[in-house]
Amino acid sequence: MSIELLAPAGNLEKAKVALLYGADAVYVGGLHFSLRARASNFTTLMLEELVEFAHQRNKKVYVTTNIVVHDEDLVGLDEYLLKLERIHVDAIICTSFAIIERAKQLTNLEIHLSTQFSVTNSKLADYFYDEGIRRVVLGRECTIKEIKEIQTHTKADLEVFIHGGMCVSYSGRCTLSNYMVGRDANRGGCAHSCRWLYDLYDRDELLSHEHDFQMSSKDLEVIEFIPELIDIGVASLKIEGRMKSIHYIATVVLAYRMLIDDYQSGNLKDLDFYQSEIKKAENRLTSTGFLGGEPGVDQQLYNYRSEQPTQEFIALVQDYDEANQLALIEQRNHFTLGDEIEVVSPDKTFHHLKITELYDEDKQPIDVARHPLQKLYINMPHPVKPYDMIRRVR
Amino acid sequence: MQFVARLKTASEIETLHQLGVDVFSVDTKLAIHKLMENQSSDIEAIAKIANSLGRKVYLNINKMIHEEDLGSLQVLLEDAKRIGIDSIVINDMTVYVIAKQLGLESKIIYQPGTMNTDSYSVEYFQNHPIKGITLSREITLNEIRKIAGKAHDLELSLIGHGYLDMFYSKRKLLTNYFKHKNIIGREITNKHSYRLNEEIRADDFYPIIEDEFGTHVFRSRKLITFQELETLEPVLSDFFLERLFLEDEEYYDSIRLYKGVITEEEFLGKYSGYESGFYYLPTELIKGDSNVD
Known part of the structure; x- marks a missing residue:
């Protein structure tokens, strides 16, 4: 069985991009029963479109129905589950017995x-396998050794998180947000209270300095463990981040896609290559979480600062005019004539060039692309396709 | 309804018995934030005394169970069976799975803290019989009433008093912080005097404990359920009183309060920092997100 690369998507465009850039499956939130409330916006029609898009490419769509339900949340559950079945989603991701048993x-x-x-x-x-649950998403507290042991002894398919933000608590066992701000962490309202700043006292003695005690961990990034996870035989490698940008998702998915394919074809490059690809979009500090053993001080996040991605997403290709060697693009960030760019394609090709021609939608020459979502033309000596990404090289 | 109190030492059994405690909650080596570590021989001795007084013993096996714990869990449950423990309080359903193999499922009380929030949890465990479930910490009194209406062959319980935990991480957050700050020589494990204070919540101090299984953070204020007891008593089988961070005197007075030996006015005149938790305070559903899927 070939290993699955599973990507998050907060909207339809991100989902399509994730699939085009190498994900074998995406997970998305519908309007109901899903954690991550702000990224759960897929209507039935959108899900239907996504499922069709995915299935045409032999890929899958999973829908999160993973809140810890209270009785009042169950209104409409039957209709919703039946709709998901009717539109042929490939699986639902659940937590509550109420949803599992009803499904x-x-x-x-x-x-x-x-x-x-x-x-x-x-x-x-x-x-859970004997209860009819085919796949289990493991807790993020498992080490690589534990994952191997579990895989050896279980009948269930295992899904393992490989990249993205992590709950620092055992997932589903935290009510910090409930208590501190009245927002239910297990029903999509998490306020990330674990990422706030605290002072630490021993009785009345202040031990910290200006609220520098933090519980947060660095994000997960386990490039070095991917070959071992493949060898162990887990079913799915999961990326976290339904709130992340289209550029982040495409970049991270493509990096892991290349790593998996290169390893499986015996052409693995130095791991720095894949890490540097991820850094083109990653703006958070990362670590290997529990995979390498019990996390120590280096895995924690103190004095947090954002990292600067090494490249900046500036546009998405919409079409290509081969006769005039011009790409029609949609602006996503400010750029100017003369910028050095990298064009990356879902087929894993990368091209570097300098913007020497820049036109507005009416093909009038301009110097600066200022407006979000503005349609523009730039010089492009090699063919490009819709959904190719253009990045400014820093 | 039985009152369940956490036992600190075997020598305290008589005191708690005199206070009217029905059940002694006893920590095992697979318990988190434990008050005492008991070997099987200790548990056996405690059970013998408790039973001679007509009292029960519940074992706490409430750490999250990893692959490496499976062997010791099996041994612990076999010992529990041999000793004839009255109940086993669990956080991770793995304990139920192994207990079932040993024919001990009727002793299991599922107490995960957050998961038992709806009527269907009751239905599930009526179909997969265990002794009972402890209702989640963040549900309202109305929700408790609704869930109770559905419970027939399943006991319901509640942790109704004391500092309730709200966070359980496998990470050693205090150890890591002290390393980060190069603070050496401090006692860390199972020390109960550390508190967190969030930068914009100046009056709230959240107790934090690191033990061998990770780090635990607790509510800043203590839960009291005296006003609600009349409503809850008919539907609850067990009422757990949490003991962490309470001096013995306050804990004993807490038991006296629920047993009607002292009044609420007397109790609250003597001790401060109590609140009614989520009984009248439904949490909002939507506004944020979390790192779970």
């Missing part, structure tokens, strides 16, 4: 158990 009773939807349940051993994975 089993009403539909033939494949069910994946969310990391909210924090499964960290093979006995529990097997229990």
Whole structure:
């Protein structure tokens, strides 16, 4: 079985881009029953369009229905599950027994158990498999050694997080946000109270300095463990980040796609190559989380500062005029004539060039691309396709 | 309804018995933020005394179970079966899975803190029989009433008093912070005097404990359920009183309060920092996001 690369998507465009750039499947949130409220905006029509887009490419769509439900949340559940089945989503990702059992009773939807349940051993994975849950998303507290042990002993397919933000608590066991701001962390309202700044006291003695105690961890990035995860035989490698930008998703997905394909074809490059690809879009400090063992001080985030991605996303290709060697693009960030750019394509090709011609939509020459979503033309000596990304090289 | 109190030492059994405690909650080596570490022989001795007094013993096996814990969990449960423990309080359903293999599922109380928020949790465990479930910490009194209406062959319980935990990380957050700050020589593990204070919540101090299994953060104020007890008593089988961070005297007075030995006025005149938690305070659903899928 070939390993799946699973990507997040907060909207339809991101989902399509993730699939084009190498994800085998995407997970998205519908309007109901999904954590990550702000990124859960897929209407049934949008889901339908996405499923069709994915299935045409032999790829999959999973829908998160992973809130920890209260009775009042269950209104409309039956209709929603039936709709998801009707439009042929490939699986739902669940936490609550209420949703799991109802989906089993009403539909033939494949069910994946969310990391909210924090499964960290093979006995529990097997229990859920016997209960009709085909895949378990492991807790992010598992080391590579544990993942190997679990995979050896369980019948369930395993999904493992490989990249992105992490709950510092066991997922689904945290009510910091509930208590501190009245927002339910397990129903899509997490306020990220674990990322706030605290002072630490021992009785009345202040031990910290200007609220420099933090619980936050660095984001996950496990490039170095991908070959081992493939060898172990886990079913799916999951990227976190339904709130992330289109550029971030495309870049991270493509980097892991190249790594997986290169390893499986025996052409693995130095791992720095894949890491430098990710850094073109990554603006957070990263670490290997629990995969390398119990996280120490280097895995924590103190005195947080944003990292500068090494490249800046400036436009998305919409069309190509081969006769005039011009690309029609949509502006996503300010750029100017003379900028050095990199054009990256889902087929893993990269081209570098300098912008020497820049025109507005009416093909009038301009010097600066100022307006978001403005349609523009730039010189492009080699053919490009819709959804190719253009980055400014810093 | 039985009152369940955490036992600090075996020598305290008589005191708690005299106060009217029905059940002694006893930590095991697979318990988080434990008050005492008990070997099987200790547990056996405690059970013998408790049973002779007509009292029960519940075992806490509430750490998240990793692959490496499976062996010790099996041994612990076999010991529990041999000793004849009355109940086993769990946070991770793995304990239920192994207990079921040993025919111990009827002893299990599922107490995950956050997951038992709806009527269907009751239905699920009626179909997968266990002794009972502890209702989640963040639900309202109305929700408790609704869930109770659905519970027939399943006992419901509540942690109704004391400092409730709200965060459980496998990371050693205090150890890491002290390393980061190059602070050496401080006692860390199981020390109960550390507090966090968030930068814009000046009056709130959140107790934080690091133990061998990770880090635990607690609410800044203590839960009290005295006013609600009349409503809850008919629907609850067990009422747990959390003991962490309370002096013995305050803990004993807490038991006296619920047993009607002292009044709420007397109790709150003597001790401060209590609140009614989420009983009247539904949480908002939507506004943020989280790193879970």
